Amino acid sequence: MVREAKEEEQKISVMQTNTDGYESLLLQNQLCFPLYAAAKEVVRLYKPFLDEIGLTYTQYIAMMVLWESRSMSVKELGERLYLDSGTLTPLLKKMETQGIVSRRRSAQDERSVLVSVTEKGDALRERALSVPAQMKNCIPLTSEEVNTLYHLLYRVLHAEG
Amino acid sequence: MVREAKEEEQKISVMQTNTDGYESLLLQNQLCFPLYAAAKEVVRLYKPFLDEIGLTYTQYIAMMVLWESRSMSVKELGERLYLDSGTLTPLLKKMETQGIVSRRRSAQDERSVLVSVTEKGDALRERALSVPAQMKNCIPLTSEEVNTLYHLLYRVLHAEG
DNA sequence: CTACAAAAGATTGCTTACAATATAATTGTA
DNA sequence: TACAATTATATTGTAAGCAATCTTTTGTAG
Numbered sequence: 001m002v003r004e005a006k007e008e009e010q011k012i013s014v015m016q017t018n019t020d021g022y023e024s025l026l027l028q029n030q031l032c033f034p035l036y037a038a039a040k041e042v043v044r045l046y047k048p049f050l051d052e053i054g055l056t057y058t059q060y061i062a063m064m065v066l067w068e069s070r071s072m073s074v075k076e077l078g079e080r081l082y083l084d085s086g087t088l089t090p091l092l093k094k095m096e097t098q099g100i101v102s103r104r105r106s107a108q109d110e111r112s113v114l115v116s117v118t119e120k121g122d123a124l125r126e127r128a129l130s131v132p133a134q135m136k137n138c139i140p141l142t143s144e145e146v147n148t149l150y151h152l153l154y155r156v157l158h159a160e161g
Numbered sequence: 162m163v164r165e166a167k168e169e170e171q172k173i174s175v176m177q178t179n180t181d182g183y184e185s186l187l188l189q190n191q192l193c194f195p196l197y198a199a200a201k202e203v204v205r206l207y208k209p210f211l212d213e214i215g216l217t218y219t220q221y222i223a224m225m226v227l228w229e230s231r232s233m234s235v236k237e238l239g240e241r242l243y244l245d246s247g248t249l250t251p252l253l254k255k256m257e258t259q260g261i262v263s264r265r266r267s268a269q270d271e272r273s274v275l276v277s278v279t280e281k282g283d284a285l286r287e288r289a290l291s292v293p294a295q296m297k298n299c300i301p302l303t304s305e306e307v308n309t310l311y312h313l314l315y316r317v318l319h320a321e322g
Numbered sequence: 323c324t325a326c327a328a329a330a331g332a333t334t335g336c337t338t339a340c341a342a343t344a345t346a347a348t349t350g351t352a
Numbered sequence: 353t354a355c356a357a358t359t360a361t362a363t364t365g366t367a368a369g370c371a372a373t374c375t376t377t378t379g380t381a382g
Contacts, residue, residue, distance in 0.1 A: 036218075094367090140320050
């Protein structure tokens with residue numbers, strides 16, 4: 001009886017785990033999956049460090065762009081970060097509430113909203129300084145490997161739809 | 162005068178876009194950013210193909226694992242996909258509503274929920290077959306580059322927190 | 323100059339994603 | 353055998369992320 005059950009199970013198993021002709025659909029054969037999973041993993045690794053300075057990952061990359069340029073439109077910021085207004089508007093409103101950026105309509109073009117770093121946002125830059133080095137310690141790659149990965153990722157990023 | 166203006170501009174520029182000491186916080190010096198952005202880009206590239214078979218990206222990778230194994234617990238699925246029950250439970254419920262998977266409590270261990278592919282889910286596998294090749298056409302990398310990228314990403318993925 | 327197209331943000335709705343917590347079942351242990 | 357700890361899933365709350373749509377402003381063709 002047990003034997004019978006096992007055979008039945010085996011039969012189902014063979015029928016059901018056959019991948020002949022479906023190798024291309026195995027998760028292990030996808031490039032997209034490690035990309036998707038590694039990106040999430042890295043954001044997860046950032047979290048403890050970013051928690052300390054009160055930023056989410058998306059806020060962090062937005063601040064990096066703003067720290068560099070001081071002030072830019074939502075449109076420009078979206079182009080830099082590959083994010084649209086549907087994501088940025090609520091994000092920037094939160095950051096404005098936190099007092100680290102200010103938002104105002106451009107006088108030249110009232111359609112445009114200029115985002116600027118406030119003094120409080122500037123102060124945060126000092127505290128963020130240690131984050132990149134701490135992150136590097138979490139990623140077990142040599143400088144050369146990081147460089148290779150970086151350039152391959154940018155090639156994927158510039159792929160045409 | 163032009164010279165003066167230029168100097169003033171330069172001075173402002175230095176004041177406002179000065180990155181001395183902050184180079185590590187430039188977006189262009191982060192590995193995380195192209196990783197994060199490329200992952201989103203690839204999911205975006207998948208969308209038209211997945212729309213045709215009625216799956217989201219997350220549903221697609223879940224189905225890939227299930228097509229291979231036919232049936233597994235939510236826990237196992239989560240380990241494969243790096244997702245927790247907070248993400249999987251609603252996702253699998255939707256897929257159950259769509260009729261492509263079934264969910265039932267394990268008889269051996271009532272804590273565990275077994276997810277299985279239905280006939281309808283199987284039929285979908287045929288239609289999904291063309292997706293991987295279509296995606297490869299969207300990614301402008303050679304096989305060797307894909308291979309390099311793949312392995313580097315898995316090394317990042319296995320980084321310890 | 324007007325009407326219409328285009329651009330920039332904002333809003334809405336839907337789908338992840340994850341932390342924190344809750345619940346129920348199982349296991350380990352005194 | 354109680355009962356504490358662990359495990360598996362579900363739930364709740366919050367933050368992205370994106371498509372679709374709306375509003376306001378700007379640009380432009382006629």
